[in-house]
Amino acid sequence: MNIISKENILNFDFHSNNISVFLDENGGIWFIAKQISDILGYSRTNKMVERLDDDENKTIPRKSASFIPDEFFGNQGLLSIINEWGLYTSILGSKLPNAKDFKKWVTREVLPEIRKTGSYSIEKKIETEKLTPQKSLEIVEVGIQILTIESNRTN
Numbered sequence: 001m002n003i004i005s006k007e008n009i010l011n012f013d014f015h016s017n018n019i020s021v022f023l024d025e026n027g028g029i030w031f032i033a034k035q036i037s038d039i040l041g042y043s044r045t046n047k048m049v050e051r052l053d054d055d056e057n058k059t060i061p062r063k064s065a066s067f068i069p070d071e072f073f074g075n076q077g078l079l080s081i082i083n084e085w086g087l088y089t090s091i092l093g094s095k096l097p098n099a100k101d102f103k104k105w106v107t108r109e110v111l112p113e114i115r116k117t118g119s120y121s122i123e124k125k126i127e128t129e130k131l132t133p134q135k136s137l138e139i140v141e142v143g144i145q146i147l148t149i150e151s152n153r154t155n
Contacts, residue, residue, distance in 0.1 A: 012145055014039060020068075021149070022081065029149065031087055033057065033080035034072045040090060041098035048090050049080055056086030 010021040017039050022030040037045040049057050059078040062068075073079050082090065091099050092107070 010145075010149065013141075023149075029084045030058075030081045031083075032068070032072050033082050033086075036082060036087060036090055039098060040094050041096040042094075045074075045080060048094075049082065051093055052082060052086045052089055055083075056089055057082045 010023070012019045012021065017035065019035055019039070020032050024030060033049050034045045037048040040048065042048045057080060059074075059080050062073055062077045062079065065079050068079060091102055094103070
């Protein structure tokens with residue numbers, strides 16, 4: 001992976017936790033491992049990363065991502081990042097309570113719906129739930145995130 005620039009990073013909010021998403025030169029999506037491990041409730045980032053295959057994570061030197069805050073770098077000045085598959089592996093492989101709700105949603109709702117129909121529709125969910133202002137905002141944020149990622153992949 002080449003040097004990460006501010007132009008190649010997208011920041012998202014998940015329950016008041018920042019998630020930084022990098023797009024690499026091949027359109028691959030990468031996440032800062034510490035941010036994901038903190039959200040999932042791991043006591044140490046390396047506990048999560050050690051469970052991943054080599055093609056699901058990388059470390060990059062500080063000089064390649066100098067604008068990233070020091071708190072995300074390990075003792076040796078390396079930034080641990082995980083790709084999209086590493087994110088899925090971390091979430092689905094976690095037994096920690098913080099990952100439980102997300103895992104249930106993916107395995108009990110999204111994946112069965114995709115298996116049955118070939119796709120997952122947010123619209124179906126909107127019809128069956130009471131649409132609160134907070135839910136509306138969450139739906140809009142997800143839509144913006146998807147559009148932003150897709151737009152950056154094509155540029």
